[in-house]
Amino acid sequence: PSGVSPIGVVFDASNQLAIAFTDVKKDGSVGSEAMYWSSGYCDTPNLDNCTDKTTVITSCGVDGRANTDAILASTCGGTTYAANAVNAYQTSNCSADFCQKGKWFLPSLRDLNTIYSFKSVINNSLTLLVSMGASNVQDSYYWSSTEYNNIIAWLLRMSDGYKYNYNKFNSNFYVRPVLY
Numbered sequence: 309p310s311g312v313s314p315i316g317v318v319f320d321a322s323n324q325l326a327i328a329f330t331d332v333k334k335d336g337s338v339g340s341e342a343m344y345w346s347s348g349y350c351d352t353p354n355l356d357n358c359t360d361k362t363t364v365i366t367s368c369g370v371d372g373r374a375n376t377d378a379i380l381a382s383t384c385g386g387t388t389y390a391a392n393a394v395n396a397y398q399t400s401n402c403s404a405d406f407c408q409k410g411k412w413f414l415p416s417l418r419d420l421n422t423i424y425s426f427k428s429v430i431n432n433s434l435t436l437l438v439s440m441g442a443s444n445v446q447d448s449y450y451w452s453s454t455e456y457n458n459i460i461a462w463l464l465r466m467s468d469g470y471k472y473n474y475n476k477f478n479s480n481f482y483v484r485p486v487l488y
Contacts (some may be wrong), residue, residue: 313401314440316487317433320422325372327423327430328397328412328485329442334389336396336409338441342480343393345451346379347386349477351458354378358454361471364417364462368454372486375453376413385476390414390451394485401440412485414453417471419486420464427466449474449481 316326333341351357355378358368369375379391391414398409405411415423423430427445434442447467454462456473463472463481474481 315399315402319426326487331482331484332393332397343389345390345461345476346388349459350384352382355455357457370416370418372416372419372453373413390483397485415486417452417454417462420452424469451481
């Protein structure tokens with residue numbers, strides 16, 4: 309439709325999820341900046357500990373919005389860089405309520421796995437949108453909102469789909485906002 313600008317690329321039609329045009333920096337601005345998941349160790353209240361590689365994709369910690377809300381509501385992990393970054397993100401070409409700050413979230417590991425599965429299609433779409441500020445999903449590790457335990461959170465490497473759990477406070481990886 310005339311006057312409508314895209315703000316993301318749909319990657320999961322059944323769950324109505326779209327990925328943002330770009331990675332974000334710690335302050336929520338556009339750009340790639342590797343960051344810690346958090347500044348301290350904590351077993352985040354109301355966030356499942358997902359320690360099994362099978363259930364983490366199918367049933368444990370799969371709601372990225374609920375996970376991000378739990379991370380943001382917690383005061384036990386210090387600064388939660390990854391969740392804060394996506395929560396502060398706001399696309400410049402959308403004034404509707406659904407795409408404002410606070411609406412974007414850190415994808416779950418299941419979401420990242422779906423993004424990886426459709427990465428070539430997503431990146432083809434993002435390439436077509438470069439004039440609007442889009443950039444491809446990198447072949448690097450991305451933080452998820454899925455927690456492993458008080459010290460570790462899940463990552464996914466976009467070069468090969470490798471799922472990994474790693475130290476929240478001692479590792480810099482990328483984040484890409486997702487939206488319902």
